[in-house]
Amino acid sequence: MKLQLYVGFAAFLASGSLAQAACPAAQGVDIYPTAKVLPENLLRVYVYYPRSMSADAGLQHVRLLKSDGVTLAGVFLTNRADLWSPDRRRLTLLLDPSRVKTGLIANESLGRALVNGESYILDVSGSALDTTGCPLGKDTQHSFAVENADTDPPDPARWTIVTPRAHSADTFRVDLGSAHDHLSMAFRLRVLDKDGNTVPGAIALGPEEELWEFTPRAAWTAARYTLAIDERLEDLAGNRPGRLFDRPSDQAPSPWMQSLDFIPKEQVKQ
Secondary structure (H helix, E strand, O other), rough: HHHHHHHHHHHHHHHHHHHHHHHOOEEEEEEEOOOOOOEOOOOOEEEOOOOEOOOOOOOEEEEEEEOOOEEOOOEEEEOOOOOOOOOOOOOEEEEEEHHHHOOHHHHHHOOOOOOOEEEEEEOOOOOOOOEOOOEEEOEEEEEEEEEEOOOOOHHHOOOEEEOOOOOOOEEEEEEEEOOEEEHHHHHEEEEOOOOOOEEOEEEEEEEHHOEEEEEEEOOOOOOEEEEEEEOOOOOOOOOOOEEOOOOOOOOOOOOOOOOEEEEEEEOOOO
């Protein structure tokens, strides 16, 4: 009886049924930027995994394909260690800057990986393993078209804001007019009160990372607030306010508006 049980258990292990039963249900990933049209000088792509991933779950499980299914080589910058967040759930894919930036040898000999007018598919394989040895189990693809290079740096003077009502917890909204790097939007914009203190609250991003939203933890007062803009804010091409990513290294940045002031509107009593 013991032998029969052992043989049966060994067959169960060999079938992979035990491993499958211990692993979560198949899951895909989230990919940023989410826009369906991206500039040919796109600098970064982010892949968000539902679980902490193993050391071999990086770039080798990601492909960039042309619309005809041909896989492109030499697109992403290869590092000795992939660019993971500390929890190993966000992988940053850096398009090779030497191909993105004009005037460099790689750009002149190979050109940019993305070409205006073409369409592409970013494919993330579900075979990547998490830290427990379980595969994601589901492939994820993000299709997008490519337009002209973005040579227009972020310009806060052209942003549109929706001023909240005083004595409310209305969401303060800022329309940046174009897609920006979503991590940059999360960390490089802050609302300050009249004393220069950061206002506590929650940040959210609108469709295709063009809209920045802030909901305060406490009600707004009818006082002056400031949207502070960090000089490291970037759009999808790595451009910063007053400064292009694709520029001579000794070129000084142009003047730009480093903050936007607003005063919540008093509500009109009926």
